[in-house]
Amino acid sequence: MKSKIQYITLLAASAGLLAGCASQRQAGSGIRVTPAACVLVPEDGRNADMDVVFHVPENYFTKRSRLVIVPQLVVGDTVKDEYLPLVVDAPIYSKKLKRREVLENYTDTLAAGIRKVDNTSASFELPYNGTVVLPAGVDTARVVAVVSTDGCGECTGIDTIEVASIGRPSLYIQWMEPQFVVRPKVVDGKGEARLAFEINKYDINLGLGNNRSELEAMLETLTPVLKDTLATVNSFTISGMASADGSLAFNTRLAENRANAAKDWVADRLSLTSAQKNVIRIDSRPEGWRPVLDSMTKDGNPDSVKVKDILERFADQNDDVQERHIRRLDCWNTIRDRYLSKDRKVEYTYSYTIKSFTTDDELLDMYAKRPDAFNEPELLKVSTLMQTDAEKIEVYQTILKYFPDSETAKNNLAVLYLRTGNEDAARSMLRQLPGRYPDIEGKRLKVEGAE
Template sequence: MKLSIKILMSLLIALAIMPTISYAQNIRVTGVVRGNNGERIPGVSITDLGNQRVVGLTDDDGKYSIILSPNATVQFSCMGYSSLKEKIKGRLTIDVELESTANQMEEIVVTANIISTIIFEPSEIEVVGNYFHLRTRYKVPASMMAGDRRLVVQPTIYNVTRKKTFFLRPVVLDGREYLLTQNRMYGFDISRDTLSPYIQKSQMSRQGEIIAYHDSAYIENSRDDYRADVFMSVEDYKKILNVDTISIAHGTVNPLRFFDYNLGARDLTDSAYIPKPELQLRNDKGEVHLTYLPGKSQIDESDPENVRQLEMLRRRITALETNPDARLESVVISGISSPDGNYNSNVVLAKERMAISRDIILSYVSPERREFLTVESDSKVESWEPVYDMMVRDSLNEQAAQLRDIIDRYPGNPDRQFAHISKLPYYRTIIVPKYLPELRRVEYNFGYSIYRVLTDEEIAELYKKDYSTFSRYEFYRMFMMAKDDIERETLYKQALEMYPRFMLAANNLAALYIKQGRSDENILKPFINEKAPEEVLSNQIVAYLDRWKYDSADSVSMLMKETATSEYIKSVTNALNGNYEEAMRTFGSQGGINEVVLLLAMKRNEEAWEKAQELPDESARVMYVKAIIANRLDKVVEAINYIEMALEMDPSLREIAEVDADVKDLL
């Protein structure tokens, strides 16, 4: 008894004199902050109200991780949201919702009704990047314009393929009396006339008036078929007197349709953008076994295994106490006595063993943690069944059979069983020294939660149950384990569903779509800025180019840092967006068909003709480009020969020729 007290006191003293660790009583608390609309809120300030210290901020995904006392009270605050106080109460995970205080502005939608059927005299539509330029001249006869009339000329570009009209700047000519009367009607404030910005001062003479016109419109889908139409109306103060329409151009002038470039999809592989492993809260458990002296509630101190088990238990609890990433949650203690002797006495003995064991174990737990600890305890008298099992294990089959016979003969009567078992000839030589000590024990089981990195197997298993709890790192591990593109696409979308700002997932999804020929320009839009990695910018540029949004692609390319790859990309976007001189710095030195089509775009037709003769390639595309140049230089016979050869070599080029104003007349 004195020895057991010494052991217990030694352990308690050792625990008491351990160096104090400043964070020993702190815990790590993590969670997500959302608004009342369900969206995650970045930049939420988290303040420990006990010391008025800011202990953390939420990241782009509204997630936070802070270390503080389990009894602390924190306040979550963010501009545009009501502040919220939350008591920690020993919890390791706390998700909160903040109420928005912002007023929702009313959205006003204005719809305009516009006339959309138009035609005029022959001209051409020139494509420069995403801008379609219409240049023309028209003559207004003097007889059309009486003093009390207004002429409205409304040019448009009409997409024949998609049946869509793009309105250009109108021209308004007013007769002298009409203008004076209109001015009086608007109280001498002509700006109230919606067409006033387009009123052109008339230079009308007896021979009429010649008007030069140039305007452009932003248009995508440059490979479609287009025509230029003009709508004209003549009106007086009361009604429209005459309406007419004219088609002035069909097809587009766009040699850049033969510009050749190669930009592929790029996955994001830089380790700087790969998510770092995140600690996840997971449940675990531990246990310890202690043996006792026969008929006593004291621990058997002669057993070195008991000392080892107690020390192991103390260290384990101390490790959990001092680890801010872990929390001891529950303790279950069972005191067990052997079945030899009087059963009722054994029940009392089991309870005493449980009580002593509970006190020893709980002495290792700090008072602060004990407040949040769930403690359960019970006691029992072991049956003779384990003795039978151990004898069978040790191949004492004859003795085990005799023991089995007694157990079965007196079921539910431990006193009768003991009375007969104690008379067995080998009871004191085998059962007492070998098996009964193993039955006298305390079983301890503690449950705890700890933050740790999951294995790939655990991640895959958790994914089957609920991917909504995944961290970015766990999604990344799933990306790496994906077997095919179908699985990758699903994972990328799920990752973006949970983390809309997950750039690696967004980039690789965009790259996947590019490889599959179904680019999506919207995926990477939230990530485009001067700090974005080259892969992200490159993929966004490719997506824009695939959708013929050349000016958008060019704008993104300007964000790229100077590298060999970015120089080529910028040259491509310069060419396609109409910055021909800039593009020539790269492609002029390289020669080939790209140099020729850039010269054509700059109307340097003679130079283009000379360079075209140097092209070694005799492909259908080269023949087609030579037909364009010859036709521009009025080499009609050669132009016809070239276009015939081109269409014979590649009949699919006819579809382009039918919308190409440079060769349309040759057909």
């Protein structure tokens, strides 16, 4: 419905039809618009549907006239856009226009919007529906209708009717002031390495299987735990898993020795002191036949039903009892060759506490050195110690790097982005907080208290 044509300037094209006609603008009430005091709210931030009715009073224009209503978008005192006009031709005007089209091959530039009335002395209504588009960066505007009722497009003055106001609703973003509370920074973790050993041996051989890569991965995980000067180890256990095949007592001792070998390898690589090595506890436990059953089931082996039955019937017995019955199965050779693991699992669990930072000087000093050693409350406290918006933005971005779910960081980062003119980045932050801001689309973002 929208058109870039400046329709008011085209009214003069009708001048030749009724040259010299007299202006017949009637006194009394003018055109009304309903709904009155219409407020349009853009649904997506820029586009708003306008659905109004123009009420034309009786005797508003003569039988020799053309009524033209041109909606315009006004921002401040400037017309920014015009939309498809409403055009109403009185009977005599319509006849003269038709005659000119036939005799002079005349093209009426307003033909698309023409409506005809037979009786100009009676009142009538003109529904109007269209889409109004706010220019980029504009939050408020008005829609007015410029009205002409002359017969020639030149003789008569132009009336202006207030049709609607347009405004994007505002969403106010409130700064969340962090409250600093000292909390213990306890870190718990676990991992595993699958190591290959020679039969009944526990020496570490980096050339066997994937031992080198498995141990390097284990070392990479444990280095921050054992070498971080800010960390105090609360507990550290390396557990060897006893094989299901063979004597439980023998395998348990062997698993413990293998776990101890892994401990010694790590201690040697990290140059741990005797005191540090004493923190590490060695343990072992039977792996059991459950992994064998899981492998057979995953493989679709029908004999897995037999193994499952044995494990359920002798669930209260140890691995040796279960093994005796499994070895009697016709499928034992297949189980031994295909489903018994060729490597042994070594598990490690740990817990350590990172030193807390409490004073302002300590927080700022350690933030420059070790932001990774901070918990969320400490980083939020650092943000309050920064002086400029740019410094605060950097801290909040760091918080989200280590704590991506921080609601305070996202909220305050959005406020800072708005302060610095980056509304797109602010909106991106707020979209990640649907619980706090469920309906941000189409709304103008403002910082509470900034106006």
